Amino acid sequence: MIGVLTMNKERDNMLVESTLKGNINSFEELMTLYQDKLFNFLAKMTYSREDAEEITQEVFIKVYKNLYKYNNKWSFSTWLYRIAINTLRTEYRKVKNLKKIDYYTNVPDLPASLSDYPEIAYEIKEQRGQIMKLIDELKEDQKTALLLRCMQDFSFKEIGDILGISPEAAKMKIQRAKQTICRKYEKLEKGGR
């Protein structure tokens, strides 16, 4: 695992250096390596495909413009997500509050085996939509930490670096996020019956 990580790091640093020497293909390669995950992460943060696309683009443009400032004491992915988080914070906050989100329709499709049992499928979908809503309603930093941890396999140290907090604080936030989701879900279940 550590081997893979250091390899990634070396690969990324190589691509960064090559980009800085004027090799634009290396930048394209970097983008290919990271864009899907970043896009999906931002899609979950914003609940909007269009916004996520736009922010992902903006992040990569910023990355390119500021690449000469990149300090390889960071891993490239940490740096990338840090920029993403900052972009999200500074440019996105106004829009989001105005939006009404239909979580149910956003639930990823269920396995086909359930299509014969529409009622069960409906219930599962509703539960899942509920959980997504709870994740979305978390405090912003808890939500960010949670998503980073689950989807990106970032270490607590890296999440701390991205959010500008200590690894312990990052771990705490994720723990709290999970607790909050479970507690609130519990409440909903009880209230619903």
Added chain:
Amino acid sequence: MNCNFDFEDIIKYCENQMSDEEKKRVKDHLDACEKCRRYYGVLKYTESYAKDSSLKSESISKNVMEAIDMNRYSKNKKVWAGKAFYKAMPVIKPILATAAVFAVVIACVANFDNFKRLIESPGSIGANPTASNSSPQNTSAAVIPGSTKPEDLDPVEKRTITLYFANSNADKVIAEKREVEISQDTQIERLVFEELQKGPKSEDLYSAIPEGTRLLSASTANGICTLNLSKEFVDNHPGGSAGELMTLYSIINTMTELSGIDKVQFLIEGQKLEAYIHAVFNEPFGRNQDIIGKSASEIKAEVEARSQAAILAIKEKDMEKLASLVHPEKGVLFSPYSHIEPGKHKVFSKDQLKGLLKSEEVYNWGEYDGSGDPIELTFAQYYDKFVYNHDFANVEKVAYNQIQPYGNTIVNISDVYPDGNFIEYYFPGTEPHDGMDWASLRLVFEEYNGQWYLVCIAHGQWTI
């Protein structure tokens, strides 16, 4: 049923961070407890939902590539020079080719690798028909790599030269570095002089060489560079002793940057003149170090380096180190908010600073914003609240002499420290607080005996 099972264990179980034994214990519990089972389900779904990266977008990289300046890192100038060079190739290639052969022969011992590379690179006789057809000398066409990059050709060497131009007050000459390409048959003195004539790149500097001046010849012997200039050098000089000094030392200091040149002798149309305008002119001139001023970018780099040392000392609470950076006469002022009030805020000398963290003494640091209550804290308490209350050493936004448009306090650094330069470390704040937890730390430096010293540590945060 109320279950007291440790929630953390369920999390660990989900993340697969347990020994088999522990896992069994949790699993047994999950089988028995509906509530914990539900937690487990929720956690599992949370994870799989967060992991899901199935959404695809085709347009992102395309749009990014369209938006960015692809030449940003390819040194536009080089690209341009390369193109210009290429256009001129048919004419100058034979010359270069001959020169290349000489260069290779002369340098082949020292430069064997290079030589080998040249020989081995695939010849491309057909690639440039003009060049290969036009000249019978061009037997070495195969030696020249097929590429059109002039950098690959031996006779052209890149060098960074330092030029001096007059500042706007005409009291100092300021260095400006630039990269030039010099071929084997160009005299470096001439090339440098011509670069000087082209004028400075930065807007606040001025060329001091009289218009129409031609360099008739240049030679260097025994450390003295003799520049033979046309009469326009005298006739077209706008006059004034300040301007004269600028003209002379712009040239002299530039020339003496070159190795092997200590002094400059001027000739006008081949003659030694008694005097230029005022200055005695029949002796060679030595370099004048005192007339060299600092460029804005040098100052910035100096202040940045000092500030970097200071912010690390602050982070690490290394008071000895920090004290060494403090202004020897003025000391350092601590301002809890962006509005600096020299009468009200505490100032400590560098010696006082050293032991201050251990001091129990409660000081008055000014007033709390909003309530107007006095800020009465020990130095250590103040430090945690109004100096390093955020990891400023690692923030992303670090600005030089820029006041960011946030907060509603009047930032008066430039009024209080008109000769100062400052670096700002800015933390943008977090979403849950709607960014209202932004914080900044500004370190102000003033020059003293040629070095930059810390005079103020101003903290900034949301004020009501």
